[in-house]
Amino acid sequence: MSENTKQNYLNHPKGIMSWLLTLDHKRIGLMYLFSGILFFFLGGLLALVMRFELAAPGNDIISNEVYNNAYTLHGAIMIFLFIIPAIPGALGNILLPLMVGAKDVAFPRLNLASFYIYSFGALFAMYTIINGGVDTGWTFYTPYSTQSTSNVVPMTLGIFIIGFSSILTGLNFIATVHKMRIPGLTWYKLPLFVWALYGTSLVQITATPVLAITMVLLMLERFLGIGIFDPALGGDPVLYQHFFWFYSHPAVYIMILPAFGIISEIIPVHSRKKIWGYKFIAYSTLSIAFIGFLVWGHHMFTSGQSVFSQIVFSFITYFVGIPTGVKIFSWILTMYKGQVSFTPPMFYALAFLFLFTIGGLTGIFLGAVALDIHLHDTYFVVAHFHYVMQGGTIVAFLGGLHHWWPKSFGVMYNQTIANIAALGVFIGFNGTFFPQFLLGLRGMPRRYATYDEQFVELHSYSTFWSGILGISIFIAVMNLFWSFIKKNKVDPGSNPWGGMTLEWTHTSSPPHPHNFEEEPVLQHGPYDYDKVIVEKTYKK
Amino acid sequence: MSEHHITPLKTYLIIAASLLFLSGVTVWVSYIDLGSFNIVLAMFVATVKASLVAFFFMHLLWDDKKNLTMFLMSLMFFGIFVTITMLDTGFRGDLGLNPETKDPINKRAAFYDTLPLTDTHGHPVDEHSDEHHEDKDHH
Ligand code: HEM
Numbered sequence: 001m002s003e004n005t006k007q008n009y010l011n012h013p014k015g016i017m018s019w020l021l022t023l024d025h026k027r028i029g030l031m032y033l034f035s036g037i038l039f040f041f042l043g044g045l046l047a048l049v050m051r052f053e054l055a056a057p058g059n060d061i062i063s064n065e066v067y068n069n070a071y072t073l074h075g076a077i078m079i080f081l082f083i084i085p086a087i088p089g090a091l092g093n094i095l096l097p098l099m100v101g102a103k104d105v106a107f108p109r110l111n112l113a114s115f116y117i118y119s120f121g122a123l124f125a126m127y128t129i130i131n132g133g134v135d136t137g138w139t140f141y142t143p144y145s146t147q148s149t150s151n152v153v154p155m156t157l158g159i160f161i162i163g164f165s166s167i168l169t170g171l172n173f174i175a176t177v178h179k180m181r182i183p184g185l186t187w188y189k190l191p192l193f194v195w196a197l198y199g200t201s202l203v204q205i206t207a208t209p210v211l212a213i214t215m216v217l218l219m220l221e222r223f224l225g226i227g228i229f230d231p232a233l234g235g236d237p238v239l240y241q242h243f244f245w246f247y248s249h250p251a252v253y254i255m256i257l258p259a260f261g262i263i264s265e266i267i268p269v270h271s272r273k274k275i276w277g278y279k280f281i282a283y284s285t286l287s288i289a290f291i292g293f294l295v296w297g298h299h300m301f302t303s304g305q306s307v308f309s310q311i312v313f314s315f316i317t318y319f320v321g322i323p324t325g326v327k328i329f330s331w332i333l334t335m336y337k338g339q340v341s342f343t344p345p346m347f348y349a350l351a352f353l354f355l356f357t358i359g360g361l362t363g364i365f366l367g368a369v370a371l372d373i374h375l376h377d378t379y380f381v382v383a384h385f386h387y388v389m390q391g392g393t394i395v396a397f398l399g400g401l402h403h404w405w406p407k408s409f410g411v412m413y414n415q416t417i418a419n420i421a422a423l424g425v426f427i428g429f430n431g432t433f434f435p436q437f438l439l440g441l442r443g444m445p446r447r448y449a450t451y452d453e454q455f456v457e458l459h460s461y462s463t464f465w466s467g468i469l470g471i472s473i474f475i476a477v478m479n480l481f482w483s484f485i486k487k488n489k490v491d492p493g494s495n496p497w498g499g500m501t502l503e504w505t506h507t508s509s510p511p512h513p514h515n516f517e518e519e520p521v522l523q524h525g526p527y528d529y530d531k532v533i534v535e536k537t538y539k540k
Numbered sequence: 541m542s543e544h545h546i547t548p549l550k551t552y553l554i555i556a557a558s559l560l561f562l563s564g565v566t567v568w569v570s571y572i573d574l575g576s577f578n579i580v581l582a583m584f585v586a587t588v589k590a591s592l593v594a595f596f597f598m599h600l601l602w603d604d605k606k607n608l609t610m611f612l613m614s615l616m617f618f619g620i621f622v623t624i625t626m627l628d629t630g631f632r633g634d635l636g637l638n639p640e641t642k643d644p645i646n647k648r649a650a651f652y653d654t655l656p657l658t659d660t661h662g663h664p665v666d667e668h669s670d671e672h673h674e675d676k677d678h679h
């Protein structure tokens with residue numbers, strides 16, 4: 001507060017209430033960030049409990065019932081409380097207004113409301129845990145979910161509420177992109193992270209209401225006995241899966257599109273080269289978002305749906321591979337003949353390229369109906385979605401955190417430790433999940449606490465490396481937090497990686513409470529490394 | 541573009557009359573047995589009515605075209621959901637090649653054993669199910 005130059009959004013205004021009632025998108029972003037990380041650790045702890053149970057074939061640590069609760073809560077927490085809200089809520093909130101040169105998002109009050117709606121929904125989820133858990137799996141398939149005596153209602157209610165937070169954030173971002181850009185910042189000059197958030201928001205506002213409807217129908221059936229999904233009441237259990245996956249397949253793009261956006265920022269900056277195929281990347285985002293609405297039945301190949309729709313869904317699923325491939329090749333071509341520097345964000349981006357490609361390709365395997373009949377509900381599926389969600393989304397999220405950390409907090413972490421942790425994440429991840437592909441191919445079903453003797457070797461490998469993975473992620477995050485204590489300050493004008501987008505070139509680190517001291521004037525496109533030289537202002 | 545459009549009273553009255561007329565149509569077609577097409581027709585008429593309200597009473601037609609796009613998109617996504625889901629429910633059971641699995645699942649559900657089978661007007665078509673009549677309240 002003393003001198004104007006030292007004022008930034010972290011220290012001005014002061015006091016706990018100024019945080020809890022803040023309308024500043026950056027502070028709201030931080031609140032999402034810290035609650036997200038909290039749930040990430042909670043979900044991770046549950047995962048480790050399951051992995052240690054699976055180290056040996058019998059019921060060694062926990063009972064079958066506890067195991068059922070563990071995987072349900074792990075899935076629900078990771079997906080609904082961490083991955084879906086975290087990237088748009090945290091990084092999206094902090095960066096979107098900065099990237100379009102705005103003072104804030106279009107509706108700051110709505111933004112704060114979204115955060116509290118999310119917290120309120122999270123309370124229901126936490127209540128579920130205290131009250132003895134829920135054992136249906138994160139998909140809440142009927143008929144079991146209408147019969148189970150566990151906490152199906154509080155959990156689905158929590159998810160219903162969190163859905164509204166998702167919708168409102170999406171709405172806010174769409175309005176921000178349309179209305180808040182500075183003059184001259186045309187659509188094709190937007191950073192690709194903004195395009196990614198825009199695509200994500202479209203999916204959020206079109207798909208999430210269906211999730212809400214599904215959860216309401218489920219409760220109507222449980223409470224009022226209205227026959228919607230239960231055949232004994234004249235309903236159709238497969239219809240539940242249609243409802244659920246009409247939301248949840250698009251939801252996997254809510255999870256991965258922001259990650260794509262982060263990678264599209266990290267790779268050109270750390271290769272100091274103009275992004276290859278800007279428009280291809282931008283439009284592939286929109287086409288993935290659209291095609292994502294037509295493929296949900298690939299989760300239902302063994303549900304008894306009609307053969308006709310099996311064929312249609314299997315066929316359309318292959319099309320998702322095209323825009324996804326376009327992105328992967330564009331990123332690789334961006335690095336070609338660039339000046340790649342092996343900074344922590346770049347390490348995560350490279351890890352992403354490997355891991356997401358494996359995840360995406362095995363998704364295409366599973367999209368082939370004949371193969372999926374055998375692989376459905378085996379560890380092959382478990383490995384597939386961890387490769388895309390953890391190897392893809394979470395790795396990109398960690399990369400994004402390392403990339404924008406000096407921007408958000410004005411401090412630099414220890415880059416050597418960060419690189420070692422990133423390597424640990426990469427190796428630990430592959431060690432944990434690659435054996436699961438093999439387990440699945442050999443017939444190990446998912447969601448069991450015990451297994452046949454023949455699987456013990458692969459399972460124990462997986463457990464061993466999951467320990468390494470857990471420790472590496474812990475070190476990576478602690479290393480970031482350590483920078484608050486070590487106070488290795490970057491100077492306020494600094495641009496440690498030589499980024500070209502407005503958040504690097506036109507505001508201090510950490511940014512001013514109103515983002516920019518004066519309205520920024522655009523001087524070049526987001527990746528014009530072929531035209532302009534931007535200095536990297538941080539040396540180790 | 542933000543200047544306000546003033547709709548003449550006549551337009552409002554015409555739209556109101558069309559809404560009343562379409563309500564009549566909804567009632568009238570419900571007396572014609574078109575099988576499962578009845579529901580499609582009812583939904584179609586309802587959609588037309590809702591669109592008239594949105595376009596004229598809520599001024600969507602003269603509003604920013606982005607709002608219109610949003611409205612049409614939501615109709616499109618609803619269409620996608622219903623149509624593709626019906627590729628399943630309408631063809632359940634191996635394209636009808638296997639007589640065992642030909643009927644959609646709910647036609648053979650336990651629920652239907654406890655109710656008298658009726659046609660769309662509620663006239664019983666199956667005499668032996670009368671004795672189960674009261675069961676339907678006991679769930
Ligand atoms: C490259 C495009 C992708 C294709 C073609 C694809 C295909 C599939 C298929 C066919 C299944 C069903 C397997 C089964 O249950 O038998 C599946 C499961 C799954 N996929 Fe993907 N996938 C892709 C990308 C992604 C992404 C990007 C994510 C998330 C970030 C994701 C998350 C999931 C999840 C969570 C499941 C399992 C759901 C469950 O049953 O619990 N997938 N995928």
Ligand SMILES: [Cu+2]
Nearest residue numbers: 249296298299
């Ligand atoms: Cu899917």
